[in-house]
Amino acid sequence: MLRKFILVASVFATSLAYAMPSITFEEVDLPSLQTSAQSVVLFIDDAETLKGTAKQVDELTDGRLAQALTESEFSASLGATEVFFAMTPFSRITVIGTGTEPLNAPQLQDLGGYAAAALPTGAVGQPRLIADSLPTSVQLPQAYIAMGASLRDYHFDKYKKTESQTEPRRLVIHGAESESASALYNNDLRHVVEGVYLTRDMASEPGKSIYPQAFVEHVVDLFDDVRNVDIDVLDVRDMQKLNMGALLGVGKGSVHDSRLLVISYQGADKKQAPIALVGKGITFDTGGISLKSNNNMWQMKSDLAGAAAVAGTLLAIAKRGENVNVVGLMPLSENMPAQDAIRPGDVLTTMQGTTIEIISTDAEGRLILSDAVRYAQDKYAPRMLVNIATLTGSAARALSDEYAAVITRDWALSEKMMEIGNVSGEHVWPLPLHPNHFTQIKSDIADIKNSGAGNPGASIGAAVIGTFVDESLPWVHLDIAGVDWLSSSIPVAPAGSQGWGVRFMDQIVREYK
Ligand code: BES
Ligand code: MN
Ligand code: ZN
Numbered sequence: 001m002l003r004k005f006i007l008v009a010s011v012f013a014t015s016l017a018y019a020m021p022s023i024t025f026e027e028v029d030l031p032s033l034q035t036s037a038q039s040v041v042l043f044i045d046d047a048e049t050l051k052g053t054a055k056q057v058d059e060l061t062d063g064r065l066a067q068a069l070t071e072s073e074f075s076a077s078l079g080a081t082e083v084f085f086a087m088t089p090f091s092r093i094t095v096i097g098t099g100t101e102p103l104n105a106p107q108l109q110d111l112g113g114y115a116a117a118a119l120p121t122g123a124v125g126q127p128r129l130i131a132d133s134l135p136t137s138v139q140l141p142q143a144y145i146a147m148g149a150s151l152r153d154y155h156f157d158k159y160k161k162t163e164s165q166t167e168p169r170r171l172v173i174h175g176a177e178s179e180s181a182s183a184l185y186n187n188d189l190r191h192v193v194e195g196v197y198l199t200r201d202m203a204s205e206p207g208k209s210i211y212p213q214a215f216v217e218h219v220v221d222l223f224d225d226v227r228n229v230d231i232d233v234l235d236v237r238d239m240q241k242l243n244m245g246a247l248l249g250v251g252k253g254s255v256h257d258s259r260l261l262v263i264s265y266q267g268a269d270k271k272q273a274p275i276a277l278v279g280k281g282i283t284f285d286t287g288g289i290s291l292k293s294n295n296n297m298w299q300m301k302s303d304l305a306g307a308a309a310v311a312g313t314l315l316a317i318a319k320r321g322e323n324v325n326v327v328g329l330m331p332l333s334e335n336m337p338a339q340d341a342i343r344p345g346d347v348l349t350t351m352q353g354t355t356i357e358i359i360s361t362d363a364e365g366r367l368i369l370s371d372a373v374r375y376a377q378d379k380y381a382p383r384m385l386v387n388i389a390t391l392t393g394s395a396a397r398a399l400s401d402e403y404a405a406v407i408t409r410d411w412a413l414s415e416k417m418m419e420i421g422n423v424s425g426e427h428v429w430p431l432p433l434h435p436n437h438f439t440q441i442k443s444d445i446a447d448i449k450n451s452g453a454g455n456p457g458a459s460i461g462a463a464v465i466g467t468f469v470d471e472s473l474p475w476v477h478l479d480i481a482g483v484d485w486l487s488s489s490i491p492v493a494p495a496g497s498q499g500w501g502v503r504f505m506d507q508i509v510r511e512y513k
Contacts, residue, residue, distance in 0.1 A: 020193060021116075021153045021169040023146045025182040028132050028174045030056050038091040039127040041115045045098045045135050047074040052133035053174070061087045069095065078103075079110065079491065081118045094118045094127075102137040105144045106425030112148025113491035121155075122167045131175035142175040143184040150193040151492040156204040191319040192506050195312030198222060199499035202308035203484065207284030207301040211256035212332035215283060215304065219261060219311045219330075226318045228267055234260035244371040245349040246356055250364045251333035253288055253341025258333040260372060263311065264380075265318045265326045268513070274325040275512060276382035277314070277505055278372050280365040280389030281307025281332035288335045288361030289343050302497050303365070305484040306388040307332060309501030316506050324513035327380045331368035335361070347446045351375060352468055357446035365391045366450060366464040374468045384512060385469060388478040388501050394457025395431065396482030401490075403429035404500060405479040407462040413474055417508075424507035425492065426500055428478065432456070437463040478504070 026032075030053065033040065042054045047069040050058050058065040068084050080097035087093055096114050103111070112129075119127050129149075131142045138144060155166045175181060202210060202218070210218070216233050223229050236257045239248055244260070251258030261281075264274070282303035286292060292300070307330035314328040342348065346358045348367065352374045356367065369387055376385060395405040406417045406428040414430040421427040437459045440452035448467055452460040462477045469475045483500045486493060493499070 019168040020150050020190070020197065021171055023150065023171045023173060023185065025142060025146075025178040025185070026172055026174050027176070027178050028053050028130065033128060033174070034060060034089060038125050039094070039119070040090055040092075041094040041096060041119070041127060041129040043096050043098045043111060043131060043134055044074075044076050045100050047076045053130045054133070057090070057093065057130070060089060061093075065093060078107065079114050081114055083118060098135055100135060102135050103141065105138050105423065108136065108138060108141050108144035109148030109151065109425055110491035112145035112150075113152035115145070116149040116152040116169070117489070117491070119169070122169065126170045126172055129171060129173045131173055140177060140181040140184050142173045142178070142181040143189055146171070146173055146185045147189040147193055148492050150190070151196060152494065154197060154200055154494055156200065156496060188320045192316045192503060194319065195316035195502040195506070196499040198315055199305065199308040199312035199502055200497045202311070203302035203305040203497035203499070205301070207334070210304070211254070211283050211334055212251070212259040212281070213256065215281060215307070215330070215332050216259050216261050219263070222315060223263065223318070226315070227321075228265055229314070229318050230264045230266070232262040232264070234262070239371075242351050242375065243349060244351045244375070246367040247331050247333065247371040249342045249346070249348040249358075250282070250288075250335055250367050253336040253338035254334035256283070256334050258331070258368075260375065261307075261330040261332060263314045263328040265314055267317070267322050268325050272325050273383040274327045274380055275509060276327050276329065276376040276380055276385045277310045278329045278331075278369060278376055278385065278387040279306035279308070279310035280304070280369055280387075280391065281330045282365060282368070283332060283334045285335045285362070285364065286337060288341050288364060289337050290360040290362040291337055292362060299485055302485055303390050304332070305390050305480060305497060306501065309388055309480075309499065309505065312499060312502040313505040313509070316502060317509055322509060322513060324509055326509060327376070327382065329372050329376050331372040333364070333368050335364045350468070354448060354467060355446040356464075357443040357449040359449045359451045363451040363461070365389045366461050369465050370468045373465060377470060377473065382473070384474045384476070386476045386478065386505060386508060387465060388480060388505070390481045390484050391461045391479045392457045392481055394461075395479035398431065398458065399429055399482050401483055401486060403427045404483045404504075405429065405431045405458050407431050407433050407459065407477040407479070408475060409433060409466070409471065410474070413476065417476060420504060420507045420511060424503040426504040428504070431458050431462075431479075433459055433462055433466060438467070441467070
């Protein structure tokens with residue numbers, strides 16, 4: 001097997017497309033604010049009675065801030081935003097409502113996101129966010145506000161003229177226990193944001209420059225100085241030896257060979273069975289011979305979002321040195337139509353031995369995942385397996401942008417995943433897996449077929465993958481086709497690839513370590 005020592009210059013800029021904002025943490029110190037702050041951001045739960053530093057800021061403006069809040073009928077509901085200019089001594093006061101309920105971590109991230117969205121982009125000035133007197137249930141809320149601001153402050157503008165590219169911002173967040181907040185952000189949460197950036201970069205990158213080997217090289221590069229990480233790259237010959245006919249079949253029509261990238265992170269005792277994260281990495285999905293229509297086909301450059309989220313999660317976990325063993329597997333193929341591409345009606349033999357009749361070459365994600373999950377179990381004997389994929393339009397139609405679909409064999413596990421969604425800020429909603437879904441993928445000429453006749457497309461896709469997952473193993477299937485790409489911004493992400501799954505899988509690892 002190829003080890004990580006393939007020193008080939010990457011085909012696209014290996015640095016992150018956009019540097020993270022630089023954020024510093026300071027105590028609340030009014031005199032220094034007064035002299036240095038041009039631009040302040042205040043979080044307010046009640047416009048009528050300003051508290052803490054907000055109250056002092058108002059006094060500095062001779063009560064004009066309070067008056068302006070009344071005149072503008074500022075509601076102070078969560079996310080409500082108002083900007084006031086030239087209220088001497090401040091050039092700009094941005095007021096953001098918090099609501100009155102105690103804020104949890106995702107809500108604090110949203111607040112940071114609202115702040116980043118309301119401030120001018122680029123490295124203009126050094127806005128100061130005042131995070132005292134917040135209604136919150138969380139220790140060190142500033143760290144989560146910083147995380148949210150960083151998540152929102154992402155731009156994929158590497159293909160724009162240099163003059164139009166955005167500089168990273170510089171923010172200062174004022175609040176109590178600033179040193180601990182800084183440690184929490186810099187030693188932990190910041191790495192999760194780095195993972196999300198990695199994922200967004202990969203999913204935004206045009207298919208022309210990110211094919212399987214390019215994905216591998218980019219990731220190998222990013223993990224270069226990360227400790228306790230081992231990287232394996234299976235090439236076509238390795239996969240042929242393992243009889244991975246499904247994974248190899250999908251890539252056959254492409255001039256770019258398939259790969260299976262495996263990142264193992266060992267943060268706990270060798271004897272601890274790992275958690276396996278397996279992500280769909282179709283570097284471009286044309287549909288193959290079952291060619292897609294032109295409508296939005298360009299978005300299929302992000303059909304590797306599952307694999308990218310696995311890489312991003314591994315980066316976050318390894319950089320913050322979590323005390324756990326995790327293995328990430330990323331099957332990578334490009335799904336192209338060509339004279340040697342697989343055809344509808346073809347039969348592929350998987351590593352497991354199970355044969356699959358191809359009904360649609362566009363149902364390719366489940367094919368590469370079938371071999372990858374089998375390999376994950378045989379080689380790494382995980383104690384839990386999570387797979388993540390932009391798998392079906394069906395999941396997107398059912399749940400849209402709000403929820404990723406979660407499918408398990410066990411209702412308690414689905415409930416646990418919903419809880420993890422609430423804690424991480426990335427929400428999931430269960431879809432079923434019924435014995436009929438397995439019946440529907442029986443094939444006349446092979447063991448199974450890759451798509452059924454019925455409507456529950458997300459469940460059918462899960463049934464195909466489930467055929468390759470041992471029933472005794474806790475298994476979580478995440479279909480992110482709907483949440484992967486945002487047509488408009490949300491508090492913690494601009495429009496485009498949102499890097500869904502890094503925060504979610506990071507939280508799984510925190511809870512199952
Ligand atoms: N990558 C697509 C799913 C997708 C659709 C992701 C829209 C993001 C947005 C997947 O490979 C696919 O083509 N699925 C087919 C399956 C069908 C042929 C059984 C689908 O959902 O239509
Ligand atoms: Mn497809
Ligand atoms: Zn696809």
